Amino acid sequence: MRAFGTEFACPPGYLNTASVGIPPAPVAAAVAESVERWRTGASRPGDFDAYVARSRAGFARLLGVDPGRVAIGASVSQLVANVAAALPAGTRVLAAEGDFTSVTFPFAANGATVTEAPLEALPARVEGHDVVAVSVVQSADGRIVDLPALRAAAEAAGAAVLLDASQAAGWLPLEVAWADWVVAAGYKWLLSPRGSAWLVVRPDAGERTRAVAANWYAGEDPWSTVYGLPLRLAGDARAFDLSPVWLAQVGAAAALEYLGGLDLAAVAAHDVGLADSLRTELGLPPGGTAIVSLDGDPERAAAAGIVSSVRGGRVRVGFHLYNTADDVERVLHAFG
Template identity: 30%
Template sequence: MLNVPRSLFDLPDDVVYLNAAGAGPRLHRVNDAAREGMEGSARPWAFDMHMWLDRIESLRQCTAATLGTAAEALAFIPSASYGEAIAARNLRVEAGQKILLMAGEYPSNRTIWQRTADAAGAHCVDVTPADGERWTAALLRHIDADTAVISAVPCHWTNGAPVDLTAIGDAARRNGAALVVDASQSLGALPFDFASIQPDFVVSAGHKWLLGALGLGWLWAAPRWREEGQPIEETWLAREQRDQFGGDSAVPPPYRPGAARFDAGGTAHPVSIPMAEAAMNQLAQWEVDGVARSLQALTQHLDQTLAARGLSALITPDHSAHFTALRLPDDRLDAVQRAFADAGIVCARRGSGLRIAPHLHTQTRDIDQLVAVLHDAL
């Protein structure tokens, strides 16, 4: 495990925060960057546009290096749903085809595809695993020549149940389907193998495992879409000759090379950019592999401690390395949730369970406290 002091995070001593899948714990250095950005934005007379644009590109490059991809593949977006809308604008869906969705997925990953299917005369299919079946097998069972788009995730947002995206990507290419991935629940916490998966688009919020600001996330675009993709707005930041405002009214300037054509207007925010920069620099120091190993040690400790207490039935089987959920009986959910709240344990109720999502501030003693409170509340 990485030896990360809890003091790096802005967390009270009496709070056991286990909801990194909802909002990442805030680093003090990210808070400091926010304050500095706010103070700087109050002095517009001292603002240097060229230095600011260089700083934005530096963040793009740092993010690419940290996540294991190329800077030209990344675009700034305000939310995962914005990125999904870019994917929907560019991917071809024809009448009679189907779009595969994972049952119970987050609404932002569903509604844009429902609207897309309706407009094209296609239809959405909610993929639900059969008893004992994993998500990967369920998705593979539905992918065929009629599939236009597969909307998938590295792990289900409610309980960390994993999806083998490399296998899904292979099946998508064999059948001529596009693959769109919302990696908000893994990017920054688990390695993402862009080269093996070969998705069309990957989107991610920036305020979860990337530890940045709400309102600034990322879109990854495959090489084809970096060359021919159409954004959903026409911000000046996404065009060449960004410092020339009096161009030809008949012919817009060309898009910037790569995925920068998809950059959203307003994401070059004087507060959120420095926050993301501070968070990404810290992730780069830790390295995503190191974060993943440390979080896996914590979730393994949770599973082992539950088993030692005779609570193995509550464990989500084969969950992802970085988070899981407690599968509680319906008649005990409220009581356990109240007990956790009384003990200062913060987690999220998702579906029929309580999601447990630690981060590097979490200690094994926090996990031990959670299991002790759980045991007494059942």
């Protein structure tokens, strides 16, 4: 099918982008070409530097920051660990109840005192905490944190903020450059291969971030830091780079450049429009999010040709670029 200016091989009823996004044809082709070069011995390590630079710049463009503020990695938890490991033991971290554990586990494992609060009450609970760590869009049900209220509360309380944009970046226009740290995985709404992730570090937050997996690629010039001491890391957020997953970065470079050329307001209108039309037909209030959480039998959904996930005992569906009103009708047939 063709959608938003490109081709997708997305089957009808695929509503599982919140787990795994479907790449546009050019993204899949770029990865396939790189696999072929690898298979035939044509690849050289230095060839992949350009893809890393492109993916870094693409993610920076989506979030409205300078590429020098962006570190690359393979997963959210890896990158959050750079933040959690730098905090003194006993640091008071506020998190949302039931948030994805890649956001909360690194803090709990590194000695922080983590307190959970209902998502809607998070801004009101910031006082008395040192850090707030929360997903912009909740993985389980698509609820969106009140970012303006959270920003105001954090600034008033002097608390730092880490945002996980994994379920938001790619469909929701974001203005989050104010946050101390923003992290996201690429394999969901960003339509990139698994093994690509990014961490945005606000300049003044760099000294409160630790390169827990310092490596050759985190050097100012990676090819001059492959051997020997002393420690010599880059002077910007690249100091927190993880050694890149090459094929994932090839796909991410193409995917982020494609997404960067779209009007994200139009993408959000499409995604949320489909999600809210489903909610309306089911007698539910609009949610304003691309993710819908439903009571129902997962086996019945599968029998109707719906690819979805089960989160919190409920069927989770998500609508992205390649979904249509036919997908809404398929869900209504199964649940209506």
